[in-house]
Structure formats: structure tokens, C-alpha cells
Amino acid sequence: MTDEKKMDILAVLDGMDVSEVIALLIMSGNSYSRRLLKFIKWMTKWLPICIMVWHSFAMWDFSQNPREMFIVHSEHWPSYTFIYVLLYLLPMVLILFSRFFWLCWFYRIPFFYYFGVNAIHLTYWSWYTTKEMVMSCMSVIVMTGVFYLYWTADWFFTKTRIGKRIFF
Incomplete structure (x- = not known):
């Protein structure tokens, strides 16, 4: 690409x-880049929700068990690191992608859950979940549920004919 062509493209993209640039690439790119960007957008929408639901179920299941989740051994640190990166750091990276695709706040609710869970792990200074953390995790789960209830009420009041007729 020549410098003149670069300057022309930058002049078009200015402002x-x-x-908007990502949306243009999805619409006008070759089929490979379109499919890749659509896949990344789909993953950015649904992967955080799936991980959040999976983690919430695991916390509920762990709370029903009287024993600790596992005994920590120093030789298992690669496994602990993988679990921590997959469940706690990957969603934090996905929040950057959600900005690129300009996702609505419904798809960003799981990130509040991850911020809360990461804060709990930092507070207890532990990579894995202990029995002491269960009530804190449950309160984050309830807070996230309240966000989804708010979204449901907002959707009902603003998008359905019955909600508009009753309240507006």
C-alpha cells in the first residue's frame, strides 16, 4: 500500500x-474476514453469559457440598492458572471487544458479575473459591439477577404493546 493510498483511507476514517469501522469491515470485507468478525461478535455476545451461568451453577453446587472444593497443591499451579484465566480474565478481555461491536448493556451485564467475582477473589486473596467466599458470590449472583430483572421490566415497559398501553 502506498503512502498516498494510506492517507486517502485515513481521511475517510477520520472521525x-x-x-463503525468494524461494521464497515463486516459489510465490505472478504468472506473470510466477515465470517471471522461475525464469529468474534457472536462470541463477545454469548460467551460471557454462558461462563456466568456456568460459574453461578458451580457456586450453587459448591455451596450445597459440606467440603472444600479441592486441596491446594503447589504442583497443580498450571491448572489453577488455566482455570483463573478462563473464568476470570478472559471475560475481562471480552469487554474490550464488546466496545468494538457497540453491544447494548444487556450483553454487558455479565461483566458486572466478573468484576464482583474478581473483587471477591482479591479480597480473600485466593485463586480458588473457598467456603468463606460462598455468601459473597451468592450476593453477586443476586445482584446480577436484579440487573436481568430490571432489563426484563425495561423491555416489557418499552417494547411490548401491553406495557406501552399501561404505562405510557
């Missing part, structure tokens, strides 16, 4: 938001 555009990142999400």
Missing part, C-alpha cells in the same frame, strides 16, 4: 468510531 469515525471504532464500532
Whole structure:
């Protein structure tokens, strides 16, 4: 690419938001880049929700068991690191992708859950969940549920004919 062509492209992109550029690439790119960007957008929407539901169920299941989850051995640190990265750090990276695709706040609710869970792990200074953390995790789960209830009420009041007729 020549410098003149680069300057022409930069002049067109001047003042555009990142999400607008990504949308243009999805619409006009070759089929490989379109499929890749659509896949990344799909993963950015649904992977955090799936991980959040899976983690919430695991916390509920762990709370029903009287024993600790596992005994910590120093030789298992690669496994602990993998679990921590997959469940706690990957969703934090996905929040950056959600900005690129300009996702609505419904798809960003799981990130509040991850911020809360990461804060709990930092507070207790532990990579794995202990019995002491169960009530804190349950309160984060309830808070996230309240966000989804708020979204449901907002959707009902603003998007359905019955909600508009009753309240507006």
C-alpha cells in the first residue's frame, strides 16, 4: 500500500468510531474476514453469559457440598492458572471487544458479575473459591439477577404493546 493510498483511507476514517469501522469491515470485507468478525461478535455476545451461568451453577453446587472444593497443591499451579484465566480474565478481555461491536448493556451485564467475582477473589486473596467466599458470590449472583430483572421490566415497559398501553 502506498503512502498516498494510506492517507486517502485515513481521511475517510477520520472521525469515525471504532464500532463503525468494524461494521464497515463486516459489510465490505472478504468472506473470510466477515465470517471471522461475525464469529468474534457472536462470541463477545454469548460467551460471557454462558461462563456466568456456568460459574453461578458451580457456586450453587459448591455451596450445597459440606467440603472444600479441592486441596491446594503447589504442583497443580498450571491448572489453577488455566482455570483463573478462563473464568476470570478472559471475560475481562471480552469487554474490550464488546466496545468494538457497540453491544447494548444487556450483553454487558455479565461483566458486572466478573468484576464482583474478581473483587471477591482479591479480597480473600485466593485463586480458588473457598467456603468463606460462598455468601459473597451468592450476593453477586443476586445482584446480577436484579440487573436481568430490571432489563426484563425495561423491555416489557418499552417494547411490548401491553406495557406501552399501561404505562405510557
